[in-house]
Amino acid sequence: MENLKARLREDMKKHLKAGNRVELMTVRNLLGEINTREKGGKTPMEMDDAAVTSLLQKEAARRRETAQTYSEVGAEDRAAAENSEAGIIEAYLPAPLDAAAVQGIIDDALDTLREEGNELSMRSMGQVMKLVSAEVSGRFDGKKVSEMVRSSLA
Template sequence: MENLKTRLREDMKNHLKAGNRVELMTVRNLLGEINTREKGGKAPVELDDAAVTALLQKEAARRRETAQTYTEAGALDRAASENAEAEIIEAYLPAPLDSAAVQGIIDSAIASLRADGVELSMRSMGSVMKLVSAEVAGRFDGKAVSEMVRAALA
């Protein structure tokens, strides 16, 4: 399975050949942002798919917020452009989960910890969240996941 950065690079080449200007510009900006994050710190790092996904989520959210600001200011053409970019970015994100699926993941994490002989209480929230977060990873609101785990442990 190819990783997300490889897919972005391939798509950039395809958009360049096809002459898709908006898609090309958006994917180029994403790759530039990834490159900046990898080389911008004290020591170069290699972003894995989870880190790239988190970055893409932030970029999509930023585009949506900017589009909202443009809409409120009456600049509808600019808002449409930002929304188009957000949709291009969101196509690279994993499909979101519904609350029933997240509850199932929480229940199985709790069951697995209990099977390992762990006595669960509110103090165990961190270990449950660690298991759940690894599986949910950006496909559901983190704050809502935390509240669901807290309710399950109560």
């Protein structure tokens, strides 16, 4: 399976050939941001898919917030452009999970820890969160996951 950066690069070429200006500009900006993060700072580093996914989530959220601001001041055309970019970015993100699916993942993690002979209490929060976060990362709000784990342990 190809990684997210490679997919973005391939899509940039496709959009360039197809003449999709908005998609091309959006993907090009994302790749520029990734490049800046990788080469900026004291030591260059390679972003993995998890880091790229996190960046894409932030970029999509930023565009949605900007669109909201434009809507509030009556600049609907600019709001639509921001929402369009956010939609393009969100297409690269993993499908979001619903609360029921997350609860199922939490229950599986609790069962796994019990099978390993762990006595579960609020002190087990870190262990449970580690297992759950690995599966839901980027697909559900972390704060809500934490609350759900806490209530499951209580």
